[in-house]
Amino acid sequence: MSSRLHIYNTLTKQTEEFKPINPPFVGMYLCGPTVYGDPHLGHSRGAVMMDVLFRYLSHLDYKVRYVRNITDVGHLLNDADEGEDKIGKIAKANQVEPMEVAQQYTNAYHNALEQMNVLPPSIEPRASGHIIEQIEMVKEIIKNGFAYESNGSVYFDVLKYAESNDYGKLSGRKIEDLIAGAGEERRSLEGQEEKKNPNDFALWKKATPEHIMKWNSPWSVGFPGWHIECSAMSDKYLGKQFDIHAGGMDLLFPHHESEIAQSSACGCNTPNYWMHNNMITINGQKMAKSLNNGVLIEELFSGNHHLLEQAYSPMTLRFFLLQAHYRSTLDFSNEALQAAEKGYQRLMNAAAKTEGLVSSESSDMDIQAWKDTLYEQMNNDMATPQVIATLFEAAKWINEIDAKNLKITASDKNILHTTFHNFTFQILGLIPEESGNNEALDGVMSLVLDIRKTAKENKDWPTADKIRDGLKDAGIEVMDGKDGSTYKLK
């Protein structure tokens, strides 16, 4: 593998060397959440994947502008009899302002990601704050002849576009198949009869009277279609051409395919690299509301879900996500999460030991080769599972050096420490989790452990064991080491 970053490009279906348009600057865009509900596990995956890319590019000294949007303009509900705004629907049901709903779930999303140590993006634009830009883009598309107005709504003319462009080049679909497949299988969504062709998609939608999220436009009081926001906001903040556009695989079609069409139709260039993360399954089944197995991020952290045997920490989740490659499906189960929890702890224990290692005159391992391997793996389309495996290789060395079974020179130790920490904390974004200790508890525990120490010295085992067992029942685990006892909250 090359020493330069390569990423898999969904557009070309190949792993390509990453060449920024204007180095050292890099522009990247991630399709963020529609804030009509609390964030679920699926949301965490794309956010963590792009966070690692963001961190790695920054580590490589690129100047990255990372844009991650918030979709707070509702899309059509598929299960409603007539088109209705997701956010508007919830707002009406709860007697609150639509923006109140959007804010609530935006906060929840931020809170979940912050706990997972996901860095905030450089810019986080909201769709509702860019209605004007979206209207301007729609105007441009109409002017160029790729969209038409119909009864106050504006639709993108897919067939017209396909005459001179390849509609389907991203998702691998053929326009003929799309036309053939349309029709009987399609749900009768409102406004289908307004379209020239069933494959045409809305750029602007006229609002029905009961619709509460709506804006004025040259065509009607209404709201933007569901693909236009990303085109408008990426254009505004990243320019006519930018480097990376990412999102979940489920957005490949029609969302991203349509984005490409829109952007091309208004004279904007499309991103050079498209990246898509794969989906999450639970106990081998896809995560879906209909299967009643959807898990919210907060539910995972609290353990409050019928499929969860216990709570799993934010770092356990982050580590778990990183242990699988982002382009593979990832299966959640209690067994797998518990394994991740242990593995994460093992890695953290090793990380804590690196600085205090005693150096020798020689080294028993090739630290430079190990370091090179880490970069090669990261450069190979962010092979985080392999990076983690390589870090575990060093974890074993660290333990052996600590146990005086292996030797390391001072300069190698320095490389080991710096590299281990760079990859674990800076690039993978893992952090040691606080045990929840506080000063008062530390004071109490210090006293209790001191009493137990005295009991042990007097070989008063019943008392020593009573303290240990009693604390265990109270949720505190005592760990006896060579240099005395420590504790942690369970």
Add this chain to the structure above:
RNA sequence: GGUCGGAUGGCCGAGCGGCUAGGCACGGGUCUGCAAAACCUUUUACACCGGUUCGAAUCCGGUUCCGACCUCCA
């Protein structure tokens, strides 16, 4: 139905022509007053049937399962 992807040891999950991935669990061991924790360590694989090759988990063909998208979705 159309398009695309996947089937790896008890579990998760890398690898994608020859070299033990890794983590967890299990077993063995070190440590300990006994434990726990921590650390060390052994074993268990590549869905099935053909083919190509000196050599295939890895390439090709077929079979069987599973999944994703085609409709809001990360």
